Amino acid sequence: MIRLAIQSKGRLNEDSLQLLKDSGIDVDDAKRKFIGKASNFALEVLYLRDDDIPGVVADGSADIGIVGFNEIAETGADIDIVRHLGFGKCRLSLAVPKDSGYQALSWFEGKSIATSYPSVLKGFLLNEGINAEIREIKGSVEIAPAAGIADAIFDIVSSGGTLVSNGLKEVCTVLESDAVLICRKGLEEGKKDLLRSILFRFDAVIESRGKKYILMNLPSSQIDKALTILPSMRSPTIMPLAIDGWSSVHSVVDENSLWTTVEDLKRIGAEGILILDVDKVID
Ligand code: ATP
Ligand code: MG
Numbered sequence: 001m002i003r004l005a006i007q008s009k010g011r012l013n014e015d016s017l018q019l020l021k022d023s024g025i026d027v028d029d030a031k032r033k034f035i036g037k038a039s040n041f042a043l044e045v046l047y048l049r050d051d052d053i054p055g056v057v058a059d060g061s062a063d064i065g066i067v068g069f070n071e072i073a074e075t076g077a078d079i080d081i082v083r084h085l086g087f088g089k090c091r092l093s094l095a096v097p098k099d100s101g102y103q104a105l106s107w108f109e110g111k112s113i114a115t116s117y118p119s120v121l122k123g124f125l126l127n128e129g130i131n132a133e134i135r136e137i138k139g140s141v142e143i144a145p146a147a148g149i150a151d152a153i154f155d156i157v158s159s160g161g162t163l164v165s166n167g168l169k170e171v172c173t174v175l176e177s178d179a180v181l182i183c184r185k186g187l188e189e190g191k192k193d194l195l196r197s198i199l200f201r202f203d204a205v206i207e208s209r210g211k212k213y214i215l216m217n218l219p220s221s222q223i224d225k226a227l228t229i230l231p232s233m234r235s236p237t238i239m240p241l242a243i244d245g246w247s248s249v250h251s252v253v254d255e256n257s258l259w260t261t262v263e264d265l266k267r268i269g270a271e272g273i274l275i276l277d278v279d280k281v282i283d
Contacts, residue, residue, distance in 0.1 A: 001042045002194040005062035008034075008047035012179050015087040016066045020045075023201035042194055054079060057184050063191055064184070064198075070156065070177040074117050079182045083199065086206055088179035090158040092117055095168040097145050097152075102171050108132045108152065114144035115154035124174045142166045200282075207281035212258055215250040216265060216273040223247060229264045252278060 006016040020027055025041045036045045046062050053067040054077030065079075068088055072081065094113070096102045105128055112133040115121050121134055135150045142162050144150040154174070157163060163170055181202065183195060218226055223238060226249055230236045236251040249270075253261050262273060 001044060002064060002191045002198070003044045003046060003062045005046040005048050005053045005056050005065035005067075007050045007053070007067070010050060012050060012066065012068065012088045015085075015179065019066075019085065019087075019202060019205060022205040023198070025198070025201070041198075043198070051075075054182065057182050060184055062184070063187060064195060065182045066179055067182060068177050069180045070117065070120070070175060072180065072182065073175055073177075074119050076119065077182075079184060081180050082183045082195070083181040083202065083206075085179040085181055085202070086209065088177070090156045090177050091173045092120055092154065092175040092177065093157045093170045094172040094174065095142075095153050095155065095157070095163050095170045098167055098169045100152075102169075105130060105172060107171075111151040113152045113154050114141050114150035116141055117154060120175060121154045142168065204280040204282045207283070208278045210255045211252050211278040211281065212255055213250070213276040213278050214253050214258075214261070214273065215248060215276075216270040217241060218247055218249050218265075218268070218270050220245050220247045222268045222270075223249070225268045226265065226270070229261060229268070252281075 007013045026039045027036050027045050053065040054075040056062045057065040057079050058077040108130050114135045118134050118136045141153050141155040230251040232251040239248045
């Protein structure tokens, strides 16, 4: 049995549960429970506040955890980062009132900065040689300048919409973050095997995200051109059709470039194009 700590509610809860589900690990979304068990895998799930996850993994109350990298940076917990999971993307940034006349980092000299991430901020200021007062507040950091609590803020930003609606502008990104899978140091062999098995599944799911399977019919004379348009994991699969002079071409493409690829393929005579979801990718 291996014990995984995830956020009980909040921004990482749903994506963490989805990753487990896509990995074929069934856990009940026990919003009100503290602990749950997978029905088809030797896994227990602890549902916690995200702030508590690094410490609980470091002290061995849980073996592994899913938490924002920003929390690891802040707590400095003595754990291993096993994987960046690619969801919960955000950054820790400095922001100032938009009419502050900010030009360079030296603006912060002698100013006060409100934040829930005092440790990361302290490290940054020290490194930049800036003397500023850190005011730690737990929530609603973005209202601190308007409320007269601080001159500026250091907070989590994703779209930047919250900053704009509070009359602030982002001036410096200090840390990029996404959700990470963390592991306690000195995991026993049996648990390492379970972690390897979880990782194998997570990797297959993460690798498949943003990918589409595309297949089409193409005049065989156009295959050379198709090869320059289509990326693939190794190279596209090409099979002859029953009709002479035509082939079926299969490939995996990135969702970001899907529509331009389809347009290019149409232009060289592709027909009957099918686009399918990719569920898992195992290398
Ligand atoms: P908890 O009740 O578990 O302590 P919380 O309120 O501290 O929750 P959430 O707002 O749910 O935390 O955010 C959890 C994590 O989601 C953050 O630590 C960060 O890694 C990530 N995240 C991604 N985008 C954002 C965002 N726009 N604002 C805040 N957190 C974000
Ligand atoms: Mg929290």
